[in-house]
Amino acid sequence: MTTAALEVQGLNKNFGALVVANAIDFRLEPGARHALIGPNGAGKTTFVNLLTGRLQPTSGRILLGGDDITALSQEQRVKRGLGRTFQINQLFKGLSVLENVTLAVGERAGVAGDMFRVAGTHRGVVEEAYGLLERLGIADDALKLVREVPYGRQRLVEIALALALNPKVLLLDEPAAGVPQGESKVILDVVAALSPDIAMLIIEHDMDIVFRIAKRITVLVQGAVLIEGTPQEIAADRQVREVYLGERDHG
């Protein structure tokens, strides 16, 4: 078996008596297009926070490219190629779109601690950030403050910030959340066009999005993995329909 891009072994997380992650085993293959679905409160975002190190697991191991990262800080995991987006925008609202992405590129390029040269000497960093905006089709808004940009485009900035890190593994937490139907297509096109080198885990509510992008699906219920399989298997699974799709009586 090849080394997984990201692997989780026996992951548990309790808040007191409340179990939010229950013995989760999970593999994200290199170049994967993997979706994580589950009803509200299933622990999807908690799972992402455990992966990124915002939360520490009660027990279990997390491996990134075969290396144990369970004890590493968020920053160290990012430096090893683990990028994420947030379900609710986490952007630098008072800064321009270009500066948002420049901060991320500068951090990845290792120039952000530089105190004695002006930022302008690192022109390549800004150009790379601008190139990323062009790729995502938001270069026109480069100099606008993020808070002045429409929500749909803010979601693209959210993705741009993650891509700026050149991640090997990308965790997308409901990338199209809150975006009107018409605009969500733009975001999905961006996600679909991502490099096949990136292993992607997408957390999503919207089944259209899931079935369009994912090659594999994991269903999470009450902090535990219910089932994993191809989209066809998941769509046909009786248990999933009962627990998640809620079609017990009128399926």
Next chain:
Amino acid sequence: MAPHARDAARTSPVDSLVTRHRLRPLELLPWVLVIPPYWLFDTYLPLGSEILIMVLFALSLDLILGYAGIVTLGHAAFFGLGAYTAGILAANGWGEPISGLAAAAAVAGATGYVTGRIILRAHGLTLLMMTLVIVLALNEAANRMGWLTGGADGLSGIEMWPLLGLFRFDLYGRTGYVYAAAVLFVAWIFVRRIVHSPFGRSLTGIRENVTRMHAIGVPVRTRQVTIYAIAAVLAGIAGGLLAQTTQSVALTVMTFERSGAILIMLVLGGVGRLYGAFVGVPAYMIAQDNLARLDPVYWYFWVGLMLVVVVLFARGGILGIVDRARDLVVRRRP
């Protein structure tokens, strides 16, 4: 979009970010304004020096409050440490000004680094209380250690040697004024450099969204502690300057009141924009000086009223008002 227009749009956003550090002519205005008082208001030079010193103090606060978003009520701790360090050195036979300032910077900076590493683990109200505790504890320590600091009577017997071995600290405060202006100028160049460096830009990121900074791999605490220590160094230099130019140090250098007052001056001028200190401090101190003369009993009320008006109607302080006025004029143009 026409091809040539797209070309222009292609280069300009990058250029505008890459060249943002370039000096604009208006930035030299404070340095032009600092010269005439030397001749015009020569009886006010001690007040002038104190204003320059407080500008430096406010500038150091702007680095942590305005850029890194760390709210503190204890910044006077570092000002006071600097003042006592320079003062105690000069009162005990080492009156050389420049090295005295260096010692003030070192003591304040080291304390800033150590306390920063401890208290910056906390956030919000907890952090605010801890900054307050530090200034109160140091104040009490200075009060108790009368043998060293002079306690409540203040430190006396400070004798400064001539600046650079050439210029005596005269009774009219001429040397003090030029000295304070020169130190502030050097500090301004330094602070401006930091603010426009990638490090400085990353501080604004921490202020805007800590969660995201963690998620893009920023060692947030290290950056915060670094800037906290740098701000402490500058505050220490400001305090050292006050001790050297006034040749006295009282317990009031290191109080909650002074921490609060500098915060108010900075907010009055405008936070997080480098020049708020240069506007807010003179505005506050000149207003205070005049109000105290016009209404010796209730002058603090008028200072308070001024603040309430600024906070309610002028977010962004005086410089914020200037910005909005300029926007209005620009927009009116066809």
